[in-house]
Amino acid sequence: MAAPNTNLQCDYLNPNFPTVNNDRFFANHPIITMIDRCSNTKHLKTIHAQMLRTGLFSDPYSASKLIQASALSQFSSIQYARKVFDQIPNPNLYSWNALIRAYSSSPQPIHSFLIFIRLTYEGCENPNKFTYPFVIKALAELSDLQVGKGLHGMVVKSGFIWDLFVLNSLIHFYVQCGCLKMAYQVFLSMPKRDVVSWNSMINGFAQRDCADEALDLFREMEGEDVKPNDVTMVGVLSACGKKLDLEFGRWVHSYIEKNGIRMSLTLNNVILDMYTKCGSVVEAKRFFDKMEEKDIISWTTMLAGYARLGDFYAARSLLAAMPCQNIASWNALISAYEQNGNPKEAVAIFNELQLSKKAKPDEVTLVSTLSACAQLGAMDLGGWIHVYIKKEGIRLNCHLITALIDMYSKCGDLEKALEVFHSVDKRDVFVWSAMIAGLAMHGFGRDAIELFLKMQEAKVEPNCVTFTNLLSACSHSGLVEEGRDFFRQMELVYDIVPVVKHYACMVDILGRAGLLEEAMELIKNMPMAPAASVWGALLGACRLHSNVDLAEHAFARLLELEPQNHRAYVLLSNIYAKSGKWDKVSELRKVMRDCGLKKEPGCSSIEVDGIVHEFLVGDNSHPLSKKIYSKLEEIAARLKSVGYVSNKSQLLQLVEEEDTQEQALYLHSERLAIAFGLLTMRPSQPIRIVKNLRVCGDCHSVAKLISKLYNREIILRDRYRFHHFKGGYCSCKDYW
DNA sequence: TTAGGGTTAG
Numbered sequence: 001m002a003a004p005n006t007n008l009q010c011d012y013l014n015p016n017f018p019t020v021n022n023d024r025f026f027a028n029h030p031i032i033t034m035i036d037r038c039s040n041t042k043h044l045k046t047i048h049a050q051m052l053r054t055g056l057f058s059d060p061y062s063a064s065k066l067i068q069a070s071a072l073s074q075f076s077s078i079q080y081a082r083k084v085f086d087q088i089p090n091p092n093l094y095s096w097n098a099l100i101r102a103y104s105s106s107p108q109p110i111h112s113f114l115i116f117i118r119l120t121y122e123g124c125e126n127p128n129k130f131t132y133p134f135v136i137k138a139l140a141e142l143s144d145l146q147v148g149k150g151l152h153g154m155v156v157k158s159g160f161i162w163d164l165f166v167l168n169s170l171i172h173f174y175v176q177c178g179c180l181k182m183a184y185q186v187f188l189s190m191p192k193r194d195v196v197s198w199n200s201m202i203n204g205f206a207q208r209d210c211a212d213e214a215l216d217l218f219r220e221m222e223g224e225d226v227k228p229n230d231v232t233m234v235g236v237l238s239a240c241g242k243k244l245d246l247e248f249g250r251w252v253h254s255y256i257e258k259n260g261i262r263m264s265l266t267l268n269n270v271i272l273d274m275y276t277k278c279g280s281v282v283e284a285k286r287f288f289d290k291m292e293e294k295d296i297i298s299w300t301t302m303l304a305g306y307a308r309l310g311d312f313y314a315a316r317s318l319l320a321a322m323p324c325q326n327i328a329s330w331n332a333l334i335s336a337y338e339q340n341g342n343p344k345e346a347v348a349i350f351n352e353l354q355l356s357k358k359a360k361p362d363e364v365t366l367v368s369t370l371s372a373c374a375q376l377g378a379m380d381l382g383g384w385i386h387v388y389i390k391k392e393g394i395r396l397n398c399h400l401i402t403a404l405i406d407m408y409s410k411c412g413d414l415e416k417a418l419e420v421f422h423s424v425d426k427r428d429v430f431v432w433s434a435m436i437a438g439l440a441m442h443g444f445g446r447d448a449i450e451l452f453l454k455m456q457e458a459k460v461e462p463n464c465v466t467f468t469n470l471l472s473a474c475s476h477s478g479l480v481e482e483g484r485d486f487f488r489q490m491e492l493v494y495d496i497v498p499v500v501k502h503y504a505c506m507v508d509i510l511g512r513a514g515l516l517e518e519a520m521e522l523i524k525n526m527p528m529a530p531a532a533s534v535w536g537a538l539l540g541a542c543r544l545h546s547n548v549d550l551a552e553h554a555f556a557r558l559l560e561l562e563p564q565n566h567r568a569y570v571l572l573s574n575i576y577a578k579s580g581k582w583d584k585v586s587e588l589r590k591v592m593r594d595c596g597l598k599k600e601p602g603c604s605s606i607e608v609d610g611i612v613h614e615f616l617v618g619d620n621s622h623p624l625s626k627k628i629y630s631k632l633e634e635i636a637a638r639l640k641s642v643g644y645v646s647n648k649s650q651l652l653q654l655v656e657e658e659d660t661q662e663q664a665l666y667l668h669s670e671r672l673a674i675a676f677g678l679l680t681m682r683p684s685q686p687i688r689i690v691k692n693l694r695v696c697g698d699c700h701s702v703a704k705l706i707s708k709l710y711n712r713e714i715i716l717r718d719r720y721r722f723h724h725f726k727g728g729y730c731s732c733k734d735y736w
Numbered sequence: 737t738t739a740g741g742g743t744t745a746g
Binding site for chain 2: 024027061064065068072094097098101129130132133134136137163164165166167168169171172175194195196197198199200201202203204206207229230231232233234235237238264265266267268269270272273276296297298299300301302303304327328329330331332333334335336362364365367368
């Protein structure tokens, strides 16, 4: 490169030199033309130095060229660009825009907005059509709806509201903030839409679980004079994946090939993802093998496909075969295990990851593992993760907060759950709903309702999950009138149409309270077909209130939907037993035997020093088995000494929990777990037990007595709720 | 005639 002509310095400093009104006066200056040919930071710094020496840097146009290269080129550095910018005496609008743009896609988009604010105060020109798209993009990154709406207002006032780029950025912004209605409103308001407008809207719908709307929009787009491109197809395929619509997905795949749409790596990955999500792992693998270029996302997508289907062997092999792993690859495996009902394996993979140090756990890893802990009732590990989060300074996002609240609630430590809830200042609908669910499952119905009111004060809109949790709170606490009110308000006040789940909750509330006729009336008037859960709730209520006729009806309907539902048989059999219809009991058992139906074996787990111990009914496989059984005998003797007589009717019934034909009551799994807890845990530690089935009446009475006789707190989670046994009482007030 | 917006895995 030739040395720059330093003589120019004299010209520029010469008072007779023409005044620079034309911004582009130095456009052809040798130093400035060098900027365009510059290919690395070192060279750019040399040019910068020359510009300072020659005084060229004081020329706004020349400075803006330098800003452009430092902020937006391939070798750009936002820190350097900022330094340059801060030295410019009078930056022109181009320089402001370049910096706003660079920050908008940087890790700190907030600076984009801060510079924009400075521009409005200090700039010698007003923001233009190139300014708004980037500052709006920054606000989209920040998901700051309030500020973004303000900018939308500024755009309207400034007259740039009809600029295609500005409108497209607004669509994207509203989508990012989850305001699909506003995004669509902007979309509809556009006099002209280009492919980016359509893409933003289609992808917005696809991302926000409105797959049908996304696909409808794609069909509409086909009727317009805008050709879809690879980005369009990414949105369309992601909608297919969400809808599990394999047939349409295949059609889209061939559409892409027929129309010669550019096959980007992203598009390839999304096709792969669509096949795995729609359950066609064979087509996915075929496609994967044919892909010429694969990145870590391709590998992880394929791995997640196997894992979701439960083919953990194939998933693990793929993890081993990957050219490089990252935390996402491990997350795919952990979350698949966790969501497939294998929480123990999920925890095992998490431990393996920690030992191997092949990747560092991130928020997703921790959320999945916390959820596995919640399922297992593994509070030691859950608490350890909480400490890890604090120690590593990991930012608590709403996902993590929700997972922590859920973990502590389901592990029986409601106080810790509440502590987490109160310690944060940002709570979304999931955080509130998780806390409501926590209070509900521990029997604090009134507190759950109170929290719901606070949620409204905080201006957080409830969703359908919030109402499921609220109704379940009413059900566990026997709050019939409140339940009826919430059920009515859902649609009227909150515009949330009740789904089957809500009806099942409502049947449960009415049924438990003995309002069986009203429950039946509700079922008759349901706008959709009653699902098994609805009949199950009614059947449960019939057991509580010994209504044989209605039970037989509910049983028949339930079996039409789920012929293999063994719990239904057990429930009906118990209803017969309670009414002394022993012939019916044996008849039902014969049917069960003939159909090869076996009841799920009762299983209770207890975590001691970070290790989860599992006990099956009548289990003697535990290394401390002998000690456990002698402890049980000691317990039985102490119970007898205070006049306790076991509930024989529980023995005669085919109890929902265990087959008492084979096992005496004191072999119920929760009793083994309690005995083990008494043996191994410090007296100050509450005994926390997780059971897969509902606790039986006799074990419930025994647990109450043990809590008094041994002065121990026992916290038992069964299939439906929590029981806190303390001083001879249970938190459920025997209403469960 | 110095310039821009939209996309995928967990």
